[in-house]
Amino acid sequence: MWSLPQAQRAIIFAGCLAAAYTQLTTSPATIEYARRLGANELHIGILGALPTLMLFCQFLAAIAVNHLQYRRRLWFWTAMAHRLMLLPVALGPWLFPETSGPTWIWLLLGLTAVNQALLHFSSPLWLSWMGDYLPHTGLSSYWGARQYWMQWTSAVSLFAAATVLYELRLDIRTAFTAFTLLATVLGAADLLLFVKVPEPPVTRVPQPRLRDVLSEPFRNREFKRFIKFTCFWHFAAMAGAPFISLYLLEEVGMTLYQVLLLWTFSWIGGAMFSHRLGRWSDRFGARPVLVLCVAFKSVNMIALLLIPPTPVLAFWALAPIFMLDQVLNAGILIANNGFMIKHSPSQNRTMYIAASTALAGIVGGVTSIAAGGLMTLLAGQRWELLGRSWGHFHVMFAGSIVLRWVAAGWVRKIREPNALPVKHVMGEILGGLPWRPLLFPIGLYRSVSETELTGKPATAQPPRPKLLDRGQDRKSSELTGHRQG
Template sequence: MQPTPLTPAAREGALQLSIYEGAFASIFMSIIANGLVTGLALFLGAGPFVLGVLGALPFITQLMQLVGAYLEEKTGNRRLLSVWSEALSRFVWIPIALLPLWQLSSTVSLTIFVVLQVIAAALFGIAVNTWSSWMTDLVPPERRGRYFGIRNTVASFASMVAGLGSGYALDYFKRTASEGTAYAVTLGFGLVFAVVGIVLLRLQAEPPMERRPRVPLREMFLSPLADERYRSLIVSGTIWAFVVGVAGPFFNAYGIESLKMSFADLAYMGIVTSVASMVVFPLVGRMQDRYGDRIVMLVSAVCVIPLPIGWILSTPDNLWPLFGTSLGAGLFWPGINQGLANMSMAQSPAQARGAYLATYGAVTGVGVVLSGLAGGVIAQYLRGSEFMVVGYMVNHYSVLFIGSILLRAAAVIFVLRKI
């Protein structure tokens, strides 16, 4: 029996609901991204190498997209898979929130922390793949740029408010109670919003999934690599993930340790990024619909090349260079992130979309894990080293920031422009 397509009213209702769901999901993501995970890891005794390992965890998320694609092909029910995998990934954060309150040794605490992070990342990876396939079929191609521009704007506003609130909450409870209590309470608040987002996701309608004849598992995941055009996108995305990921896990650690920033300071920088993103998301969406994802992505990639320099030029008494970096991140990263996402959606055939998106995520995840581990090893090896470069003090983290700038430039010149 042929599944019944969504009515126009049902489709519009689902699109509206997804905007609200994205806002609540973004609140939780903003809280854990606002230096909280880095701060908690440092509180538990993590060094640069452990931070690098944590920075490589998105690889687990991306690798598990292959599992999501397989389950999607097996069941044909993307909503069920998305809801349950995301719900379970969030519930794993409950023991993470309680961990700083337990009287455990640093080694035991860090081990539990990393293991739970791996589990959460793995479960979330299934949700990412099935949700991406679901949304690709839900959003009409001619509206994709504008729709995600609006959705991302709302999500950015929610992230901005959550980032500021969580930053103040962390600093407040650190002063009035204890640092462990600060992490536990802030994560607890975040989980409440995560649950609301999951409920909204459950209520969102799913269009019928276009099924293809059953194919061997090996063929399912190798076919995207045999597609020359899609393979080029995968290779480019993997290289870009590496050059960005070399420094990515260490920005917040540098802010906390070297620049002596409070969580509120980190939140303010996040707000600058969020406000800029809110302004440009609709514009980026319209430009993508008019000029194409590739052009917008390339221009944006050129503009993010020098952004890490703001961290190096900042000092505990002068964070204005970092303000410029935060502003630039909000203005230009949307064009890259949404551009690559749109291209991966557009170039994946409807009957094999889950497998294509999963393969893209898994292979680009290799770039993430290699960059995180490489950055962790380099930072650990150089830990404690400080030297002057053109009048500025450079430490083990700064070396990674400089390396990322050079690698970004090389990637734009030799890789991204050939997509």
């Protein structure tokens, strides 16, 4: 078995392989492939809903884990089946060319549903394993480092896919098949890296009763508040998010190459700030990072409403917005992970994970399907307002904007012991910007020192985050907190 530092490096590398798998199988190329098969807005809504709708499988994993001593074997084979599940729809049109397009659309939706079900069954097993193995000290910084490399891998994967499409002039069926085959190989390699990662035994609930196991996260007042917010947040986000790529391809008229490049810029933005977001979450708490990121999450929807219907102009207008949006996504993910790990008990941790992600995912999935159905009904209708013509995409984006504003107020209700106010994170952001020298003389900027934040001298500032040391006190290494995925 690997030592802790070796295992931590392997977990980061495995995360990069998993990121490549995810990008190659869920990129805009998949949406374009579905469009060429004849998919409409309802099909795209269902496709966008499945990653979150199938999160209910996390409850099944949470129940199963309380009857296991070790999770590795069940996780490995479930995750391997997940990695292989899309091969039939990638190879099928080549093997059975006489089969009609609608058949392949529904097969794509069905296999994607099974693929996501297996993913979400295996995810809490992996997360609780990591929660029991990785030390809590500096954990958000470690997740930030992992996110940093995963986001760069996502950017490189999408850029490589875009380049292949552009240079080789591949048709979408050939491209989708090639991307899926490569993704399957990378995804299987990701799983094999965990063979040598140590696994502590499961801390099971003594004599668990199903009702108690299911209800425990909802009896925790602060965690219940967090669950309510995540459910509403998924409702707000999924009213518009699943249709972004379809809108750019269908309404704005971008090529698939341009859309892939746009998402590449997005992942670069996330990669640039993941390290910093992890450090802020460790230093100031998960809550202020979460509050700040949610407050700005309507920006991308607003930009989509306002962009000109010219592909080139829209591309360059959206590139910086997509970069910012992925920074916010990374911050939300890191903050959620940190909050869940530190606020859930080692016993029944898997159920806490499921309660905070599965319920929210079900809400988001139902929202995406309902939004897709509504868009199908509104398709073809136009409204003239403020000198512009607005369509069904704009209706959903506008609705999502309003809901995201409500979520920005709701997130402030989350409570986290010892978390600092949002203004301290803002102080860090302003402190790193190039106009600091201009603001300082007139008193508009004042550095927030460590003495102000903690009452300790500035020399007590934590060192630059790095992979956790094997030599740390093992007692502080034991996970007694909480976690999300």
